[in-house]
Amino acid sequence: MTNTTTIQFNALLLDIEGTITSISFVKDELFPYAFENVGKYLEEHYDKPATQIIIEDLRRLAEQQLETDADVVKIRERKQECIEDVTKNVRHWIKRDKKLTPMKALQGLIWEEAYQRGYVKGHVYPDVLPILKIIESRQIPIYIYSSGSVHAQKLLFANSVEGDMTKILYGYFDTNIGLKGETSSYTKISEQIGVPEKDILFLTDVEAEAAAASKAGLQTRLVIRPGNATLTQEAKNAYGTIHTLEEIL
Numbered sequence: 001m002t003n004t005t006t007i008q009f010n011a012l013l014l015d016i017e018g019t020i021t022s023i024s025f026v027k028d029e030l031f032p033y034a035f036e037n038v039g040k041y042l043e044e045h046y047d048k049p050a051t052q053i054i055i056e057d058l059r060r061l062a063e064q065q066l067e068t069d070a071d072v073v074k075i076r077e078r079k080q081e082c083i084e085d086v087t088k089n090v091r092h093w094i095k096r097d098k099k100l101t102p103m104k105a106l107q108g109l110i111w112e113e114a115y116q117r118g119y120v121k122g123h124v125y126p127d128v129l130p131i132l133k134i135i136e137s138r139q140i141p142i143y144i145y146s147s148g149s150v151h152a153q154k155l156l157f158a159n160s161v162e163g164d165m166t167k168i169l170y171g172y173f174d175t176n177i178g179l180k181g182e183t184s185s186y187t188k189i190s191e192q193i194g195v196p197e198k199d200i201l202f203l204t205d206v207e208a209e210a211a212a213a214s215k216a217g218l219q220t221r222l223v224i225r226p227g228n229a230t231l232t233q234e235a236k237n238a239y240g241t242i243h244t245l246e247e248i249l
């Protein structure tokens with residue numbers, strides 16, 4: 001179903017990958033960079049408090065995950081063993097596109113170097129910035145909700161192919177508020193931004209996210225971009241689809 005009526009909303013909530021950024025940028029540039037550089041990053045930043053906090057979180061996570069996943073290893077205490085174990089787990093989770101909060105936090109720190117050194121630039125589709133500027137000019141706040149950490153989100157938009165986009169973004173949410181497939185996450189976002197669920201428009205490429213948001217009472221549209229997973233007809237009918245952000249104006 002293509003939406004033909006005007007959508008009324010007082011806040012816009014955007015997924016990143018597959019919605020305003022290509023899946024290929026995330027899967028073919030960001031993830032491989034983190035995969036290749038996780039060990040090196042840990043060697044260079046091991047003693048920093050931020051790294052140690054993440055390692056402790058990853059240690060607890062590994063304890064839980066190894067009960068159901070035989071490829072996850074227990075993270076040992078001594079520095080070199082710890083780096084070896086964290087690297088093994090993180091690489092395993094990257095390969096499976098796991099949305100695990102501490103792993104996402106570490107990815108964000110690793111990507112910081114990639115952006116700073118100019119190895120990557122955050123991809124956004126050409127329709128995104130012009131339409132977001134129009135929405136911002138209508139005093140409608142724009143928020144991001146991604147499985148990538150808030151730090152990683154800010155890096156992507158501060159170093160995007162369209163320049164620094166952070167000035168037009170009002171706020172950011174990651175999995176610290178809850179998983180994107182859980183209805184309660186959207187209820188919490190609505191509470192935090194002070195906009196009723198029915199007045200928020202959420203755009204995503206993932207059916208389960210549209211379903212969770214819709215169940216919470218948000219308006220949703222599924223976004224179709226080149227390289228995205230195919231959507232079921234049932235979901236297209238239930239939530240409606242757009243191909244560019246122009247369709248929400």
Ligand SMILES: CSCCC(=O)C(=O)COP(=O)(O)O
Nearest residue numbers: 015016017146147148152153
């Ligand atoms: C913040 S950029 C990296 C995106 C990422 O790590 C990811 O897992 C994509 O998740 P999304 O919720 O944006 O589809």
Ligand SMILES: [Mg+2]
Nearest residue numbers: 015017018205
């Ligand atoms: Mg997505």
